[in-house]
Amino acid sequence: MSLGSKSQSDTAAAQGGPGLVSVAMTVNSKAVSADVDPRTLLVQFLREHLRLTGTHVGCDTSQCGACVVHLDGRAVKSCTTLAASCEGSKVTTIEGLAQGGQLHPMQEAFREHHGLQCGFCTPGMIMAAVDIANRKGPNLDETTIRHELEGNLCRCTGYHNIVAAVKAGAAAMGGARQAAE
Amino acid sequence: MYAFEYLRAESLADAAKQLASKPDAKLLAGGHTLLPTMKLRLASPGALVDLGRVAELKGIDKSGNALVIGAMTTHAEAADSAVVKSSIPGLATLAGGIGDPHVRHRGTIGGSVANNDPSADYPAALMALDATIATNRREIKADAFFKGLFATALQDGEIITRISFPVPTKFAYAKFPNPASRYALVGVAVAQTAGAARVAVTGAGNNGVFRHAAMEAALGKAWSAAALNGIAADAKDMVSDIHGDAAYRAHLVGVMARRAVAAT
Numbered sequence: 001m002s003l004g005s006k007s008q009s010d011t012a013a014a015q016g017g018p019g020l021v022s023v024a025m026t027v028n029s030k031a032v033s034a035d036v037d038p039r040t041l042l043v044q045f046l047r048e049h050l051r052l053t054g055t056h057v058g059c060d061t062s063q064c065g066a067c068v069v070h071l072d073g074r075a076v077k078s079c080t081t082l083a084a085s086c087e088g089s090k091v092t093t094i095e096g097l098a099q100g101g102q103l104h105p106m107q108e109a110f111r112e113h114h115g116l117q118c119g120f121c122t123p124g125m126i127m128a129a130v131d132i133a134n135r136k137g138p139n140l141d142e143t144t145i146r147h148e149l150e151g152n153l154c155r156c157t158g159y160h161n162i163v164a165a166v167k168a169g170a171a172a173m174g175g176a177r178q179a180a181e
Numbered sequence: 182m183y184a185f186e187y188l189r190a191e192s193l194a195d196a197a198k199q200l201a202s203k204p205d206a207k208l209l210a211g212g213h214t215l216l217p218t219m220k221l222r223l224a225s226p227g228a229l230v231d232l233g234r235v236a237e238l239k240g241i242d243k244s245g246n247a248l249v250i251g252a253m254t255t256h257a258e259a260a261d262s263a264v265v266k267s268s269i270p271g272l273a274t275l276a277g278g279i280g281d282p283h284v285r286h287r288g289t290i291g292g293s294v295a296n297n298d299p300s301a302d303y304p305a306a307l308m309a310l311d312a313t314i315a316t317n318r319r320e321i322k323a324d325a326f327f328k329g330l331f332a333t334a335l336q337d338g339e340i341i342t343r344i345s346f347p348v349p350t351k352f353a354y355a356k357f358p359n360p361a362s363r364y365a366l367v368g369v370a371v372a373q374t375a376g377a378a379r380v381a382v383t384g385a386g387n388n389g390v391f392r393h394a395a396m397e398a399a400l401g402k403a404w405s406a407a408a409l410n411g412i413a414a415d416a417k418d419m420v421s422d423i424h425g426d427a428a429y430r431a432h433l434v435g436v437m438a439r440r441a442v443a444a445t
Contacts, residue, residue, distance in 0.1 A: 021187045038187035038229070041216075062217055063361070065283060074257070074286040080216050081287065084187045085209070085233050131282065150363065151281025 021084045027052070028096030036083050042076075043067045045083035046093055054094040054123050058153070065152030068124040068131075069093045075131035077151070094123035097130070105176050106130050106169035115165030117156035128152050129166040130173070138174020140167050182219045186228040193237045193342065196230050197317055201338050203228040208340060210253060210292030213284055238291065238342060243268055246348050252291025252341040256280070259290060269310070271352040271444070275302050275370070278356065280363050291341040294326075297333050297389060299420070300364035304390040306346075306354055308381035309370035313345045320345075329388045349374045351404070355441035356384070357433050359424055366425055367433040371396075371441040373404055380438060385419050385430040396438055406439040 024033035027050060034049055046052045046069065055078060058066030062080040069078045070092040097104035103111065106129050116122045132140065132148045145166045146159070154162060186203070190196035200206050207226035209215060218224040232238060238253035241262045248268045250259060259265050260277030279285055279293075279302050293303040294314060307314070307323040314321045317340045326334045335341070349372040356368035365384030372379045378400035380393045399408045414434035419427035 019186065038185055039182045060220070062213060062284065065281070068283055071286075075283050076286050077283045080213055082187070082209070082212065082216070082229075082231075084189070085212070085231055087189070128283070135282075148282055151283045 023084050023087050025086045025089050025091055027091045028093060038082070038084055040083040041079055042069070042071070042081040042083050042086055042091070043078035045086075046078060046091070052093050052095050056120060056123055058120065058124075063151075063153065064121070064124070065128060066121050066124040068127040068152065070127060070131065073134070075128050092127075094127060097126070104130070105172035106133070106166075109169030109172055110162075110165040113161050113165040113168055115158070115162040117154070117158040121152060121154045121156075125149070125152050125154070125162055125166075129169055132166065133170035133173045136170075138171050138177075140170045142167070182216075183222060183225040185219075185226055188228055188230045190230050190232055190235050193235055193317055193340065196232055196235055196340055197338065199228075199230045200340070206230055208232055208295070210295070211255065211287040211289040212292075213280070213288040214292065214296050214298065232291075232340075241265060244345070248272070248346045248348055249343050250290055250346070251343050252294075253289050254291075256285035256288050256290070256293075257282070260285065268348050269346060269352050271354055271370075272306055272310075272346065275306055275354040278302065278354075278358070278363075284363075290344055294344065295333060295335060295341055297327055297331055298364070299330050299386065299389040300359075300362075300366075300368075300384040302354065302356060302365055302368055302383060305365075305368050305370040305381040305383035306352075307344065308390055308392055309354075309372040309379045310346045310349060310352060311372075311374070311379060312347075314341055315343045315345065316341050324392075327390050332389075347374065351445040353441045353444040355437045355444060357437055367430055367437050369434060369437040369441050371400065371438060371445065373400070373445070377401060378404065382414065382434055382438075385414065385434050387418055387420055391418075393434070393438070400442065404442065404445075406443040409435065409439050409442065412438075 020035040046055050056066040058064035062077045067079040068075050145163050188199045205227035209229040209231045238251050240251045241264050242249045256276045256279045265273040312323045351373040354370040356365040359366050367385045368383040370381045378397050380396040383390045395412050414431040416427040416431040419430040421427040
């Protein structure tokens with residue numbers, strides 16, 4: 001892919017800093033590649049190089065989970081992962097969930113249950129929620145959901161509806177999977 | 182984060198070679214301590230050698246009476262492993278209680294052990310289980326490995342390859358997590374082997390993870406939570422900070438030790 005604006009990596013190269021590193025990965029089913037400054041975090045790569053700004057940076061200290069994406073099918077904090085470490089990996093961001101104009105069942109559940117207030121934590125919450133459903137199945141109780149959401153903070157403290165949304169979304173994902181089989 | 186050179190190791194030998202080729206290179210495992218530390222500019226290695234694709238460092242096996250976990254095994258992999266669950270279930274529980282799900286998908290046992298954070302969970306398990314840390318050069322017993330706050334017996338250029346845990350008769354770990362960081366405010370690991378008991382404490386000691394001789398003696402005679410009644414940690418050896426003072430931590434050591442034994 002071509003990188004439009006002057007990126008952080010261009011600056012580092014111009015300053016004669018340590019060399020750039022080539023990285024190629026699949027993001028939301030599209031092959032992408034770039035030469036990046038080794039310091040580039042996965043979240044920076046997604047937001048600043050690919051312009052996929054749905055993934056948010058909240059705390060930038062691996063606490064809040066606003067930056068959660070799926071790396072090879074598992075939820076990770078993209079603010080604490082180097083882009084260079086993702087060579088050859090498959091990444092899914094919030095932009096990659098909806099298919100053919102249809103919201104993902106978890107997105108639909110967050111809409112239906114109003115699982116958001118300001119919405120800043122929502123992309124990370126939804127990516128975490130899909131990961132929880134993938135690992136724990138469609139029938140989640142409230143205790144499990146709250147425990148599994150320990151890595152995601154909502155500063156509006158709107159957890160009640162988020163938990164309801166995750167429960168409904170996981171059940172809908174299970175239903176969708178059954179329908180597909 | 183200061184600039185660094187990124188090197189990607191393809192094998193253990195390659196990692197050792199790359200590590201030796203740069204005077205101020207560090208190994209990158211899961212990166213969940215190292216990268217935040219670098220963001221804060223508390224660490225500024227000139228180069229990082231990424232161990233992410235070194236297959237030799239991955240995997241979980243049972244070898245004789247020992248559970249062997251590769252250094253690059255993530256906490257989530259250890260927590261979910263059928264082999265870990267069947268040989269030392271308490272160790273799977275410990276791994277499943279580190280950080281949060283996203284941290285567990287990246288953080289590794291080798292990284293945790295090499296970092297020896299005084300509030301990390303794994304060091305207590307390694308001490309209590311009398312584990313052996315294998316590196317690309319030698320094998321080191323846990324008792325000789327952990328050397329205080331963030332200090333270990335590792336030499337320059339040495340790479341942890343796997344951790345070997347002799348399977349005990351009983352093992353459990355109980356922690357009182359800091360509600361924000363999930364690090365142990367106090368964590369106690371207890372293990373019973375043929376004829377001996379071992380107790381290791383993390384999060385509390387001024388000098389990092391430590392074994393508790395009086396508790397080990399008591400549990401050696403009678404393996405029960407009640408056997409620990411009246412045995413306390415010495416507050417003068419405890420950490421005192423905004424999260425809890427020394428007396429509070431000393432008290433928690435007793436509480437967590439009894440909970441751990443009760444869980445076995």
